[in-house]
Amino acid sequence: MLARVRAVLALLVLVTLPLGCARPTSADQTRLWQEAPAAAAAPELTRFNDLLADLADRLKPALVHVRVRRAGSAPKDDDGPGEPRRSTGSGFIIESSGLIVTNAHVIEQAEWIQVRLADGRRFNGRTVGLDSRVDLALLRIDAGGLPVLPIGDSNRMRVGEFVLALGHPFGLEQSVSFGIVSRKGMPLTVAAPGFDFIQTDAAINPGNSGGPLVNMAGQVIGVNSMAARNGSIGFAIPSNLVKLLVPQLVAKGKVEWGWLGVSITEVTEEDVPRLKLREARGVLVRGVMPGEPAAVGGVKADDVLVAVDGTRLENPRDLQRVVASTPVGKRVRVVLLRDGRETEVEVTVGLYKEREARERDAPAKPKETPKDSPADAPKDSPKEK
Numbered sequence: 369m370l371a372r373v374r375a376v377l378a379l380l381v382l383v384t385l386p387l388g389c390a391r392p393t394s395a396d397q398t399r400l401w402q403e404a405p406a407a408a409a410a411p412e413l414t415r416f417n418d419l420l421a422d423l424a425d426r427l428k429p430a431l432v433h434v435r436v437r438r439a440g441s442a443p444k445d446d447d448g449p450g451e452p453r454r455s456t457g458s459g460f461i462i463e464s465s466g467l468i469v470t471n472a473h474v475i476e477q478a479e480w481i482q483v484r485l486a487d488g489r490r491f492n493g494r495t496v497g498l499d500s501r502v503d504l505a506l507l508r509i510d511a512g513g514l515p516v517l518p519i520g521d522s523n524r525m526r527v528g529e530f531v532l533a534l535g536h537p538f539g540l541e542q543s544v545s546f547g548i549v550s551r552k553g554m555p556l557t558v559a560a561p562g563f564d565f566i567q568t569d570a571a572i573n574p575g576n577s578g579g580p581l582v583n584m585a586g587q588v589i590g591v592n593s594m595a596a597r598n599g600s601i602g603f604a605i606p607s608n609l610v611k612l613l614v615p616q617l618v619a620k621g622k623v624e625w626g627w628l629g630v631s632i633t634e635v636t637e638e639d640v641p642r643l644k645l646r647e648a649r650g651v652l653v654r655g656v657m658p659g660e661p662a663a664v665g666g667v668k669a670d671d672v673l674v675a676v677d678g679t680r681l682e683n684p685r686d687l688q689r690v691v692a693s694t695p696v697g698k699r700v701r702v703v704l705l706r707d708g709r710e711t712e713v714e715v716t717v718g719l720y721k722e723r724e725a726r727e728r729d730a731p732a733k734p735k736e737t738p739k740d741s742p743a744d745a746p747k748d749s750p751k752e753k
Contacts (some may be wrong), residue, residue: 373706415499434538435482458577461515467506481495486542498554498617521607523608528548530584531582550601551566567602569601587607591605625720632684
């Protein structure tokens with residue numbers, strides 16, 4: 369009988385032992401998540417994901433981090449030098465010998481420039497050239513055998529195409545953001561005369577300036593330049609404009625923009641009968657600056673410009689783009705409508721100057737005659753407009 373009782377007890381122990389082992393542990397009881405079961409994305413998404421990551425890996429070696437030091441401004445009560453100001457930006461290599469594209473606002477007025485490569489090496493950089501009107505600049509470092517990014521055709525980009533924006537936002541190195549081309553047109557602030565910037569929703573934050581905007585083929589189609597204040601949209605300098613300006617920056621250290629010296633506006637429907645036009649097309653000249661190329665060539669106020677050297681003009685941006693990209697000193701044929709009749713004049717394209725430079729170079733105006741002088745004009749004399 370005793371042996372039978374012992375056998376039953378042993379059997380009970382064997383049955384309850386697995387149940388005790390299966391009870392939840394304290395670790396299981398405190399787990400606040402559920403482990404995801406093994407799963408895979410759709411094959412098409414997986415392939416796209418891999419291609420995107422591979423593209424980013426291929427682009428990063430030619431991306432650079434630009435650090436700048438500028439002279440500080442002295443405090444109002446101190447005649448000594450102030451603390452130096454430091455800032456950072458981005459750039460990318462376009463020539464294996466060390467030629468780098470970035471933004472003008474990243475390096476202008478810099479006392480010291482340092483370029484950090486993707487492999488961690490640091491070099492002192494020097495400015496090759498810059499243009500503040502478009503916000504484009506070139507740097508040079510003494511290095512060789514560097515990886516480069518190819519520059520593509522920005523005119524072929526369509527709204528809706530995928531792009532990657534690379535850079536070092538807020539000093540965070542080797543950052544990549546993904547988006548689409550949202551629009552091609554004038555940026556928030558008019559910079560390049562008549563050239564369409566590329567608008568994108570790929571994140572462009574402080575520090576991204578000067579970095580590349582790249583298409584899915586790995587080609588640079590823009591240079592990240594500016595963003596809206598809320599950071600929701602950004603703008604990039606189109607690559608075709610970059611290819612137009614780089615040779616001038618290398619050769620001259622600056623860009624010589626063409627200039628006519630006219631104030632212009634669109635032709636409206638109200639202007640058609642007043643100017644004896646057939647349609648609201650072309651560029652209306654509101655005023656001509658004395659002594660400037662347009663005035664010398666015979667262009668007058670209320671003329672409607674319709675073509676320059678065979679290029680048809682639909683609106684003011686067309687004229688800005690054509691004239692700005694025309695070599696300084698070149699004579700161009702300007703077709704215009706005056707009192708409804710077509711006329712052609714020849715104008716020698718001048719050199720664009722910033723407003724401050726034009727005012728500085730302008731001849732000094734004669735002092736006004738005192739009001740009590742006998743040379744005062746009669747009160748009923750016509751006023752100059």
